[in-house]
Amino acid sequence: MPAFLAAVLLALWAWVNAQTLDSIERRRANMDFIITATREHIALTFTSTLIVLMISIPVGIMLTRPWARGITPPAVAVFNIGVAIPSIGLVTIFALVWDLGFWPMVAALVAYAALPVLRNTMVGLQQVDAAVIESARGMGMTKRAVLTKIEMPLAVPVMLAGIRTALVINVGTAALATFIAGGGLGGILVVGISQGRQLLVIVGAVLIAVLALLIDYLAGLAEDVLRPRGL
Structure with a gap:
């Protein structure tokens, strides 16, 4: 995958250099602008995903506890709201009620990607065999010990898949940040569409796709490394 993505970027660079660029294309399809936009895109993606983890994992653990059965449906319904609203609508809402810039876009990404995690x-914890949990309790382990030493390790593969999904969702959705002055690679794509510059449309789309594939690949490696041995 890294070799393939490097080949795609090299082919894109060679193709762009072979074209005659006008002033608008030169401002967007140059290395300095692309590097800056990529950094902004990565910052949006990882900041929002980190906040998603800080919110969704503790809430997911809480909702799988027996005492929380009564609040689970309404709590999940709240997390569903972010997915139910179209992404551009969600971004617009945060811009209107908050402000333009980086953090409103991060908030929109958090709302949009929280549900998969x-x-x-919840699924990872709920699929742990009840007999295993009962055996651990019978051996004298506390509820906290059962959660941290048995349930969580067994749920890690499923949880990591949700985190990987959230990362890829955020890479794609972060392209909308340009509409609220949040930066990112979407600026290249949107200018290309609005100004009728097909070259910029291709450059923006390819760069976002390459970044999404690279992050998905790296997340897959992390998933293999973090998966408990024997699972």
């Missing part, structure tokens, strides 16, 4: 956390 929450769902996978």
Whole structure:
């Protein structure tokens, strides 16, 4: 995958250099602008995903506890709201009620990507065999010990899949940040569409796709490394 993505970027660079660029294309399809936009895109993606983990994993653990059965449906419904609203609408809402810039876009990404992590956390914990949990309790382990030493390790593969999904969702959705002055690679794509510059449309689309594939690949490696041995 890294070799393939490097080949795609090299082919894109060679193709762009072979074209005659006008002033608008030169401002957007140059290395300095692309590097800056990529850094902004990565910052949006990882900041929002980190906040998602800080919210969704603890809430997912809480909702799988027996005492929380009564609040689970309404809690999941709240997390569903972010997915139910179209992404551009969600971004617009945060811009209107908050402000333009980086953090409103991060908030929109958190709302949009929180559900996969929450769902996978809950599914991962709920699929742990009840007999295993009962055996651990019978051996004298506390509820906290059962959660941290048995349930969580067994749920890690499913949880990591949810985190990987959230990362890829955020890479794609972060392209909308340009509409609220949040930066990112979407600026290249949107200018290309609005100004009728097909070259910029291709450059923006390819760069976002390459970044999404690279992050998905790296997340897959992390998933293999973090998966408990024997699972």
